Every structure is written in structure tokens, then in C-alpha cells.
Amino acid sequence: MLDIGKTSNLPQPKCYFSTTTLSTYDDSSELPTKKLPFNLLHSAPYYHSMTLLSPSSSTLHTSLSSSQSKYARLQMPLLSLLTGDFFNKHIKTGNVLLFSSPLKLDTTSSEASFTLINGMLSIVCDRALYERAGLTGTAIPDPHARKHGTSKFRIELNLRLPSMLAGKKGFERILRAVETVFVGDISWLFYDVSAAGVADNDESLGKEVQIKEVKPETEDMEKVLVPGFRSNMTTNANQENDLVELLEWISLAAINSPRIQQGDLVDEIISRYEVPEISSNAVNGSSTGITTQSLTKTTATGFLTASFVADTFGNALLQSKGSWFALLVQGFADGKAFVVLKNADNQALSWDVEG
Template structure:
């Protein structure tokens, strides 16, 4: 009845995967390329995974799940983008560490930032994107079919060229100091801390304030 289809909407699909789990899975090195593990790993900020099991299988693993999976604890930190590139935080958490961070805001509406595997992603409105002077690509925003109103910038902060004094890095620093200057709330999780995802050093960072949530 209504013609809502365009090239972008054809990519928005719900995928269902049917797979048989291997007889043994090493919990320290689970598979990464076969389903359903590859599907889960492709989403860095998955909060919950639901599994539908036969009753006998559920009863067999219920106690093990309750005792072996700790309750994860995140931190809420208030930081500007420029603070990510400073001193100990940049060297210990981004260059050599392994953290997940996602900022406040709604994708498709607000300026939203994420950090995973050292890659900083900035989803920006058109006006802010053009002011930064950084390279990015247009993404679908839910508006008019051919309007380019939102853009995505991806910055691999672990590249050897991402150091103070390097031309490309200084462009990023300039954008964070002159355009994207506001301090925002982030959810922070340290993947290198096995127990609860918290890092003691986070308390001592002068550029960030922290609340446990």
C-alpha cells in the first residue's frame, strides 16, 4: 500500500541462524567464526543474550550458570572527547588496554560516541560533522530518502600514526578541542578486568568523574 522502500531499508533485516553447537567449547577460547558466536561478537555493546533451551539442558547447566557468571559492574564517567587522548588514559586504556565505552544520547538523533577495540566512532549531525574537518561517511538518518543529514567518523586510535605531533592525530585533537568540546556521560567497562569490569586506576583520573551503576 505504501512505498517506504529504499536502498538503505533493504539492509535492515532480522536474521535467524540455526546452528549446532560443538560437543566441547573451551570457555577461554570460544569459537569466533561460527554461529552463533560470530553473530554475538559482531555487536560490541550487547547487554543481554537470551538462550532458549530444552528443559533437561537448562536444568543441567542452571547451577553452573548461576555460580560461574559474575554480575557485571560498569562505571559511569563524565569526560570530553579530548580527555580520551590525554596521558595515562590514552596510553593505558586505549593504546594498550581493552575497554568498551558508549556515550549518552540516541543514535539517529544526537551526537553519539563509542569506543571498542581502540576504534572511536563518532555519529554526528551534518553541521557538526562539517565543522570538525574530519573524514567520514554519510549514514541513514530516517529522514528524507536522499538527504545526507548524519555522518559517521571512525578513528583507529591504535594505529602507529595516532600520536601527538603527527599531522592526522593533531587534526583529531583540534576537532575535539574546538568543535566537540562538551563533556558527556559514558558507560565504561574494562575487558581486561575479569572480575567485574572495574579498574582501580579510574578513580585517580583527574579528567573524569565516576559513579558506579
């Protein structure tokens, strides 16, 4: 684990680094899902944004820009999800992903959020709503609250159980909580895993459905100072600073910062950043040097499923033999993010950020 962040009484974000030498793959069907760095791609069911950095001379940005994915934005109360055609078609028998915006109640300052993954409805709410709902859940310790304080609770309901039907005692109890406590329209992001997107003319989604399409955007970056990262990097004490600086450079490249461009002139009062020279040898401290390259940044934003991210990484891996690329992925909440750098020597460097 890399030591990133200032000393504080509050919990600091954690960054776990790993490195592995990738095997040679000729087809996407050969790609694993449980080995590093592939398991990072499936560490969450969906993500918010994804950025691919690669030399402009490669064709990676062309393959990503042609990728397509559709999702829907729904506007409906929680009760509508648990009754009618939507419940029977998408929850009891289908396979969908749902992510909600916070439900804020006008009468109080309470709020709740909801997710649905593999038929499991997860409700996160404060103590007041939890006690009013009367459903069994678990406390979520809040590291930013006072000692021994628990400000939120999580309720998990497996809606695919045979007992989750109208007329059953347990299900009717859930409906009463929804009708009396979790009341109000909610905005949802919806993805149908069974249909690999959103099926056309799906009336169960309601009248206020908006079909969204993920449209990757490309941006060319000229005269970028790129640190050399061909060396066999590890997490030993001599190279930990190099790993932190390399992650910082990738993050700056992802936002096309002028600090990494050749000829950048900025007052030292504003910024003292310099592109790092990564050590290629931990013994003599030799450097791999800095080169000037033209890069292409391809960004996709929306409701990105893990399969979409995995397909992007797999296509980039198959097409980048002898070259490098970096993939940055950001989740919706909890600070979940990861970065994977594949260098020209077929080595994958991975940073898994939490918090």
C-alpha cells in the first residue's frame, strides 16, 4: 500500500499498488477475470467515467470511439419498482442494474439512496428513516463522525426470493415501509444486463424514460512530456516515490494539464511541478529519461458497466503490443477509482484507490 496523504486523525484515502507481467493474448475470449489487473475491472458493477491515454500513433482511441453502450434515466417512486410490470419483468426474472439519486424528504432533513444489483435491493439511510421503516439492517460506521457514532444504516433485500411476492407477510412489510417512509419520485440510472443495454419500446420503464448513449470523446494532446516507464517497477522503498509521482503524472495527463507540456512556463509561486524521471535501477538510481510525445485522450462518461470497461481494456491490450496505454476509471461514490498502466514491456502497473 502506498502512503499517500497528510497525517490526520480522520481516515485517509488508501492506494494499493500491484504489478504483474501480462501473458500474451490473441483473442478477447482468452482474457481472465480474476487475475490482476483484470479483477480491478470487475471490482464494481458500474462506474461513472473512464479515460484512456495512449500515443497518438496507436489506433486505441479509434477502437474506443466506436464503442457503444446505452442506458436509461428513469423517474419513478420506489413503490413502482416493487409492483407492476417493472417488478415482474426486470427484478423477478430479468437482470438489471439500478443506481438512484438521493431521495430527500421535504418534511425532514433525512435522505436515502438505493441500488439494485442481481436482484438485491440495497437501501442506505440515516437513523431516523431506518427506525421509521422497521426493516432489518446493519449499521455503517462513519469514520468522520464522533467516536462510536453511526450515522447511516444499510438495508439489503433479496427480491428474487420466492417469499418476495404480493400477499407474503415479509414482502407486505417492505411495501408498507415504502408507502409510508420512502415516499417521492426518484431519479434512476438503469441498465438491462440481459438486453446488453436498454430494450426498445420497453413500456415498463414508464413515460418519463430518457435513453442515454455513451459517446466517447477524443482529444489530441501535442508535445507532452512523458516519463519513461519501461523499467521493472516494484513497491520497494527505493521506488515508492516513483510510483506516487507516476500516478500523479497520469492524473495530470488525464485532465490535459499544461504542467506536463513541453515549454510550459508558470511562476513557481503557482506551481513547482516537474515531470518525474522514473528510476529504472533501484541500485544505481539510473533514470529512463523523459520523452516528448503526442498523446490522445479518449473519455467516456455515463452509466458504464464493468463489462464495458473490461471490453475497452481488453481491446486496448490486444492492440497495444509494443506500445503503452493508461486506463483511469472513476466510480460514483465512496471515492472508488483505479488506474492501470500497461507499458511497452507488457507489464501492468495498477493503483487501486479507496476513500
